[in-house]
Amino acid sequence: SYVLTQPPSVSVAPGKTARLTCGGNNIGIKTVHWYQQKPGHAPVLVIYYDTDRPSGIPERFSGSNSGDTATLTISRVEAGDEADYYCQVWDSSTDHRVFGGGTKLTVL
Amino acid sequence: EVQLVESGGGLVQPGGSLRLSCAASGFTFSSYSMNWVRQAPGKGLEWISYITSSSRTIYYADSVKGRFTISRDNAKNSLYLQMNSLRAEDTALYYCARPVAPNTNDGFDIWGQGTMVTVSS
Numbered sequence: 001s002y003v004l005t006q007p008p009s010v011s012v013a014p015g016k017t018a019r020l021t022c023g024g025n026n027i028g029i030k031t032v033h034w035y036q037q038k039p040g041h042a043p044v045l046v047i048y049y050d051t052d053r054p055s056g057i058p059e060r061f062s063g064s065n066s067g068d069t070a071t072l073t074i075s076r077v078e079a080g081d082e083a084d085y086y087c088q089v090w091d092s093s094t095d096h097r098v099f100g101g102g103t104k105l106t107v108l
Numbered sequence: 109e110v111q112l113v114e115s116g117g118g119l120v121q122p123g124g125s126l127r128l129s130c131a132a133s134g135f136t137f138s139s140y141s142m143n144w145v146r147q148a149p150g151k152g153l154e155w156i157s158y159i160t161s162s163s164r165t166i167y168y169a170d171s172v173k174g175r176f177t178i179s180r181d182n183a184k185n186s187l188y189l190q191m192n193s194l195r196a197e198d199t200a201l202y203y204c205a206r207p208v209a210p211n212t213n214d215g216f217d218i219w220g221q222g223t224m225v226t227v228s229s
Contacts, residue, residue, distance in 0.1 A: 049215075
């Protein structure tokens with residue numbers, strides 16, 4: 001089965017840029033979705049189809065995907081961005097949806 | 109307002125059964141594929157099942173295949189998850205989730221609030 005690897009934690013100072021990675025074998029040929037989850041809340045889709053932002057998601061959130069790594073970039077990080085972030089793909093070989101293990105973003 | 113509301117969670121003994129429901133409103137439920145996703149306490153998200161709008165195609169994660177059954181009633185705007193032979197490791201918050209566009213492999217833009225299932229003796 002397809003495996004997505006995310007670093008358990010990333011720390012960033014307010015106003016700086018956070019880059020959260022999601023590794024997978026040749027993930028660049030798949031489409032990647034990203035979710036933000038705050039404690040006690042359901043996940044929120046922040047990026048879909050690698051780079052698209054749902055309505056209401058700030059332009060500070062952007063995505064890229066190439067080779068074996070997809071990246072969620074959060075510019076001008078704010079305290080309110082502190083959350084767990086998950087990447088997700090559709091594995092066409094099994095038709096299963098797959099989530100990464102998640103990254104906890106800490107705003108220093 | 110587009111909304112998903114799960115219900116049916118609770119405490120069940122190992123080996124027992126439970127049926128979860130997800131009531132949809134604010135959109136044309138019959139046009140969308142749907143998914144169940146769970147999250148064990150303190151753990152990450154785990155996709156567990158998918159059903160197309162017509163119920164013609166269904167998929168399960170290996171962890172629940174043969175024990176869980178997904179279904180839907182488009183006339184009632186409802187999604188279901190029948191869970192049998194429950195194990196302690198099935199203890200989790202169960203979410204239903206809808207993709208951005210009908211019957212696609214889009215990300216999930218609509219989630220319910222979740223219903224908690226606890227498997228314990």
